Amino acid sequence: xxxxxxxxxxQAVLQKAEEVVPNAVYQFxxxxxxxxxxxxxxxxxxxxxNFHILDSWNSGIITMMSALxxxxxxxxxxxxxxxEYLKERTK
Numbered sequence: 627x628x629x630x631x632x633x634x635x636x637q638a639v640l641q642k643a644e645e646v647v648p649n650a651v652y653q654f655x656x657x658x659x660x661x662x663x664x665x666x667x668x669x670x671x672x673x674x675x676n677f678h679i680l681d682s683w684n685s686g687i688i689t690m691m692s693a694l695x696x697x698x699x700x701x702x703x704x705x706x707x708x709x710e711y712l713k714e715r716t717k
Contacts, residue, residue, distance in 0.1 A: 644674075 648671070655666050 658664065659666055
């Protein structure tokens with residue numbers, strides 16, 4: 627089993643879920659009504675998402691790599707500031 631598939635696969639799964647889940651919820655609510663005699667109110671339509679996984683699939687990786695790429699210079703900068711602070715305090 628592949629844990630992380632391509633963005634195309636994820637987009638297809640999201641579209642399939644948008645098609646299948648509302649119908650499954652409706653059928654389940656009908657089943658509950660039949661079994662219990664309850665009358666459930668009609669659920670509102672699920673919101674439509676205008677979200678494309680292709681646009682943000684690697685955003686976490688890009689953010690992490692960006693942070694790692696500046697880490698050495700930031701560590702040097704913070705070390706220099708700490709050293710200056712200690713030098714001032716020990717005068």
